[in-house]
Amino acid sequence: MHTHTLLPIEEIAQKLSLLPSEYETIGAHGAKLKLELLDNPAFPVRGKLIMVTATTPTTSGEGKTVVSIGLAQGLERIGKKSILTSREPSLGPVFGMKGGAAGGGLSQVEPSQKINLHFHGDFHAITAAHNLLAAMIDAHLFHGNALDLDPAQITWPRTMDMNDRALRRITVDVGGKHDGANRQTGFVITAASEIMAIMALASSRANLRQRLDAIVVGSSRSGRPVTAADLGATGAMLALLDDAIKPNLVQTTEGTPALVHTGPFGNIAHGTSSIVAQKMGVRLADYVVNECGFAADLGAEKYFDIVMRCSGIQPSAAVLVVSVQSLRAQGEGKVEAGFVNLDHHIRTLRGFGVPIVVAINRFPADKPEELEMIATECSLQGVPCALVEAFARGGEGAVDLAHKVVSAIETNPRPEIQPVYPLEDPLDTKILKVAIQVYGADGVIFSEAARAKLDRYREWGFERLPVCIAKTQYSLTDDPKRMGAPKGWTLNVSDVRLSAGAGFVVAIAGNMMLMPGLPSSPRAMSIDVDADGNIIGV
Template structure:
């Protein structure tokens, strides 16, 4: 059966029963239908004195067209831990409409390791992304309105970094001119749109600890600069209160279930190639207070998602992961070894061995953070025993272990070995987590540290304007912020076509942006776009409601 057929046959339990597994009373669940609900802020606050469970991160090699299955493995591991008698929950991100209608498709796992309701999760879900879009654009509207009515704050309209957002891939909106049409419409200026998942408001919602913290962070957003170059904040426009009101419900984490009726928190959704790529802090910390094991994921490969999870989310939220699972596939190893997608079904042990260099660099990188790693080989039916053994042998030579996982076909039964390995790592107490760099390191040195130690670049290329901007932010008190690298997910380099583990490359920095509310510096490298475009044949062309009233094309 296909993923969608499996999802439709799911025997879901009422969301109140799923909440009861974690000890969440019915009165603290705000239901959206029968199979999803938000968890109340009052209940979350009541958990403050609970002991934290164990935090497990699932990450992956650099993505390839062959597919890796990181979310599928996250779901499978959560089910596997429950199957061996552990009280476990998973925490993943919400899906963006942009890639769903673009080229990625759904983001709820696959096979017998899925989160349901699949269609709802991949579309409007509980409206969180709409609320984030509205709050972001309210601030943009209030900014232009302030300028129109006299510009009391003396904003220099040539220096307005704050752009509008929408949750869709639309290259036509990357660069725009607003306020055209004469005096009644305001003062014309250049601006543009980013995708909602790149919005600072999205990052803020995912890093805030409660509504009070959310409002403060929203107020800290820098929307513009005055003629004397001093910053203008959202609080100067008195927008932070109304933005918080729009986000009040969105701030509450969403509870759903896996196909095996285990609890799953699905909340927030910043991209990992252009934002920090992790689900919300409030969902993760809530899960840790309710479950003994919490399995979460970070977007794309470990060079982006895991690095940002460690250096941004864990640093900001005081989280201490105890084990990391790196997802790899035989097919992806062969692609990294130079095999074309059309030839992936043919056994090629030599290509597997050659492609393992990419996996090896991710293993080395994760260990730099002091967290032990295990490799999950996500099984495909075309894999041969010799190819699987080649990966196991290579990983063993790197001082780690690779476990074959068949969760797509068998659900929790296919991940019990991985679950036992994760438990053994946690119980060994060997994790000694620490971020890659210290808070007080200069901003450019933080960029260099990531470029050289994670990407293995020889140098960072940045012109004087960018270096001067970083120094200016340090002088303004922002030097202790972490950096959020915006870079292609397909390679350790900024060239998406360079697979494997390249050496002798440079990291070109095109632009830097200050996200003062979120609390990080965005470093845009190479040709990465904060507003993606649709492919030649977008997935939207195949998405429709069939004659039975069901949605086709999301998987």
């Protein structure tokens, strides 16, 4: 950790022309920005949002966060006022397989240990608000069930920010012979909680209240949806989330401002930082670098189809991060055989109408001829590319990328961006269009349970919601072992879930788990605290 080089948070705030009354400091290197900024005429919208996505990743990731941070630093080095908007790390990956998610080397968000662990308590607040609603549901059943909730139709799980496969399916007992005795339920990881999605998509406190009110926790025995508002839970949840709704201001290794806020996963949720942070970003800087989860089939698609519709912010360019190791994995050992995956993601982004720049993220073991092959392929596809060495060289290693992104935006200042589907389409048609146009599938097979739920959501009036497909990040298909850009396959939708507060319907494809498990040798085994109280191994 580079604590000796960190600037006081007041200096970072000054870079953004913020007055002390417009933020609340937390320690020496963190602050919460007040929501009143969004209504302040001193901060009109002026910034361009740059989406950072990737080709299909390996289990260790392709350095998308490192490239995002490096690009924000590179833009500052070429004289642009830039800000990073990224997600808060989940403790699941920190202690699981991937480790921390604050970047690395000379392109990190700092203080990285704090950000990777408890940060400013946002995840704990979201976990508490989610579990308060779960507790109120079971208390309602115990005290007579005035809403006539059907215990077998309660869809609200419990949540925890930890990988724990033992909690996927649990039995709860409210006691005696009350409704809900020995009810089956389970836990999802906090990043998959609907409250996390709601926090990330809420545009104001008033909008947060509306979204919390609208949460559907299950149905009554007569088939009517029952909401958090029906249970009287909204005010208390709002109280728990009152601080967490404010974006967190921190800095990168080089002192570039960064807003790190909310953390929905890109495979099982919509995978990007909060709309509030992005709305502040386009008011505080000329360029906002916004990281989206996993590859363009997940984070980018969900940004265009869900997030952009909520925020009204259209990306001005997309950076597609690629690495030698990801293409070798997709080519099952051969880099050039993996080009079908790179080309597929380029086509996907072109379909949205966004200008594209490929960022070739250099790793130490990469051979120059392999990097050259990727650059040649980008040239054949008619897409500009830049070699990025942000891990080893910080912003200096992303200056070429910064120039090319600015050039792409200036060449096409008003791109015509379009989502995959109109909201008027039926829910199953929306899922079908994403499967065909974005994943390259031939079609979709819905389980009987999924079909029945789609019919129920239509009857309840939720047909116009966008869809959020929960799918493996390791393949364009729903099978994590199928590499490249497969043809002649069908997407299997095993289940669908309504997230009425977040404002989308989740379609679960294949064997997607909403509560991950720890690997046999988790990262937790290498994390410790030294004699001076420094956290090591994150």
